[in-house]
Amino acid sequence: MDRYRQSVSRSEPGCVVILLDRSDSMKLAWGRTGASLAVGAALAVNNILLDMCIKATTEVNAPVRHYFDVGIFSYGARVNTPGEGVESAFGGVLAGRGLVPLPELAEHPMAVREEPSIDLMPVSARMPVWVDPVHGYRTPMCQAIEVAGAHVFDWAAGHPNSFPPIVINITDGMVTDSPHDGASLHDWVKRLTSIETNDGATLFFNIFLSPFEVAEIVFPSDPTGLPAPGPDLFELSSPLPQPMIDNARVDGYDVQPGARGLALNVGRSTLLRVLQIGTRVPDRPR
Amino acid sequence: MTTKSVVVVSLTVVCATAGGLLGSRLRYLDTSQSVVLVAVSALLGFAVAIGLLTTERRSVPKAEPETEPETEREPETGTGAAPVSPPVFEHPTDDTSLSPVFVHPTPSPEPARSGNNRPWWTETPGRPAAVRTEQPAAATPLTSYDANRAVVAQCPHCGDFRLDVEQHGDAYAFHCRNPNCGHRWEWSAGAPWPTTVVRRNLTG
Numbered sequence: 173m174d175r176y177r178q179s180v181s182r183s184e185p186g187c188v189v190i191l192l193d194r195s196d197s198m199k200l201a202w203g204r205t206g207a208s209l210a211v212g213a214a215l216a217v218n219n220i221l222l223d224m225c226i227k228a229t230t231e232v233n234a235p236v237r238h239y240f241d242v243g244i245f246s247y248g249a250r251v252n253t254p255g256e257g258v259e260s261a262f263g264g265v266l267a268g269r270g271l272v273p274l275p276e277l278a279e280h281p282m283a284v285r286e287e288p289s290i291d292l293m294p295v296s297a298r299m300p301v302w303v304d305p306v307h308g309y310r311t312p313m314c315q316a317i318e319v320a321g322a323h324v325f326d327w328a329a330g331h332p333n334s335f336p337p338i339v340i341n342i343t344d345g346m347v348t349d350s351p352h353d354g355a356s357l358h359d360w361v362k363r364l365t366s367i368e369t370n371d372g373a374t375l376f377f378n379i380f381l382s383p384f385e386v387a388e389i390v391f392p393s394d395p396t397g398l399p400a401p402g403p404d405l406f407e408l409s410s411p412l413p414q415p416m417i418d419n420a421r422v423d424g425y426d427v428q429p430g431a432r433g434l435a436l437n438v439g440r441s442t443l444l445r446v447l448q449i450g451t452r453v454p455d456r457p458r
Numbered sequence: 459m460t461t462k463s464v465v466v467v468s469l470t471v472v473c474a475t476a477g478g479l480l481g482s483r484l485r486y487l488d489t490s491q492s493v494v495l496v497a498v499s500a501l502l503g504f505a506v507a508i509g510l511l512t513t514e515r516r517s518v519p520k521a522e523p524e525t526e527p528e529t530e531r532e533p534e535t536g537t538g539a540a541p542v543s544p545p546v547f548e549h550p551t552d553d554t555s556l557s558p559v560f561v562h563p564t565p566s567p568e569p570a571r572s573g574n575n576r577p578w579w580t581e582t583p584g585r586p587a588a589v590r591t592e593q594p595a596a597a598t599p600l601t602s603y604d605a606n607r608a609v610v611a612q613c614p615h616c617g618d619f620r621l622d623v624e625q626h627g628d629a630y631a632f633h634c635r636n637p638n639c640g641h642r643w644e645w646s647a648g649a650p651w652p653t654t655v656v657r658r659n660l661t662g
Contacts, residue, residue, distance in 0.1 A: 304547055306546060308546055325581070326578075
């Protein structure tokens with residue numbers, strides 16, 4: 173039986189959750205951009221949210237359709253309750269919210285700002301902002317999966333026929349809270365990816381950011397030879413389902429069988445492209 | 459050991475010594491009582507010092523921010539307790555002349571979080587129990603024509619596709635339903651379809 177084939181619609185919406193590392197190391201500069209990893213990651217997240225809103229609009233000036241429920245959970249520095257921990261990364265009206273329907277998300281950005289181009293072109297544009305760059309404290313990744321997993325679990329129970337939830341973890345370091353509540357990071361990921369809809373298991377993808385200018389590795393099919401922490405993240409990452417393999421190939425990536433939803437040492441523009449590939453689910457049949 | 463720890467320990471020793479000397483002046487103690495007094499004082503002093511030190515450690519932030527937080531959006535400080543090292547906000551762009559515009563600057567009250575600290579992984583079903591088994595209803599077979607041989611016909615006068623057709627053996631009689639056209643023509647299987655010339659004045 174084919175899995176990961178369900179298209180998104182208003183009756184069968186999808187679910188996208190982004191886990192955003194807000195640990196202290198995210199303050200490091202990202203390559204030659206001059207800006208920090210935290211700034212670049214927030215920019216990419218805001219870009220992909222805007223991208224999803226635009227794609228859910230079928231006509232000019234038409235309302236955004238409820239094609240997705242979206243959650244952004246940050247781990248490391250908290251904003252709403254200062255200290256280390258996990259919280260919803262949304263600001264403004266949506267602060268503290270878990271999964272937010274796309275139309276509501278589109279109506280409630282925290283701000284509209286002049287933002288630089290993510291691919292470092294010398295242009296900028298006013299765009300909505302839902303997530304701010306923040307960094308501090310350690311990297312409680314297990315706790316992030318625990319918190320996000322509760323939302324994903326409830327969502328999957330309520331949408332048994334939808335495309336499975338997609339959880340994308342953006343990080344620049346390794347977990348600091350494993351084992352958490354008696355379970356290792358691998359255990360937490362296993363718990364998360366055991367949440368299923370009729371169309372398949374929850375997908376868990378990882379994007380590793382590096383402050384150093386090293387070669388990008390996108391969607392590897394073999395952990396051998398990956399730079400640290402590549403092999404560990406490879407084991408944690410779900411295999412790319414066929415529709416996303418097709419998406420990646422259309423985008424020019426040479427994706428081999430067995431490729432995982434993992435990207436290492438990516439730059440800003442690649443981060444956005446990987447997010448786009450990872451959040452694009454099958455089109456409706458025409 | 460931090461400077462603060464050394465100071466606390468030193469002060470504890472000094473105070474204990476002073477207290478002991480003062481006590482010995484006020485009341486005479488034999489040897490065994492003196493030993494007990496010293497031991498109890500040492501234990502109490504040790505406990506107080508450890509308590510002070512560990513309390514201090516618990517409030518020390520894990521990571522110190524390097525820059526000032528932005529003033530445009532202050533994080534909530536909770537219930538009035540002295541905030542520990544606030545997280546660092548960064549300008550998303552280096553161009554400080556660009557001033558952010560906030561649409562909704564006030565965070566809403568903390569909404570309900572489903573299942574925080576809830577052992578969701580122990581709950582069933584992890585996968586929906588009701589697996590979709592019903593097949594989609596089969597489409598009603600069309601018997602009025604052979605769908606594999608169906609063709610789309612176009613009026614050769616106005617280009618309209620709204621046509622009536624009557625079959626007489628191998629011959630077909632067509633009538634265009636476009637009220638501005640109403641063209642009638644016949645066609646037999648094997649014969650070429652009449653050349654279509656769309657007349658704009660008939661297209662309606």
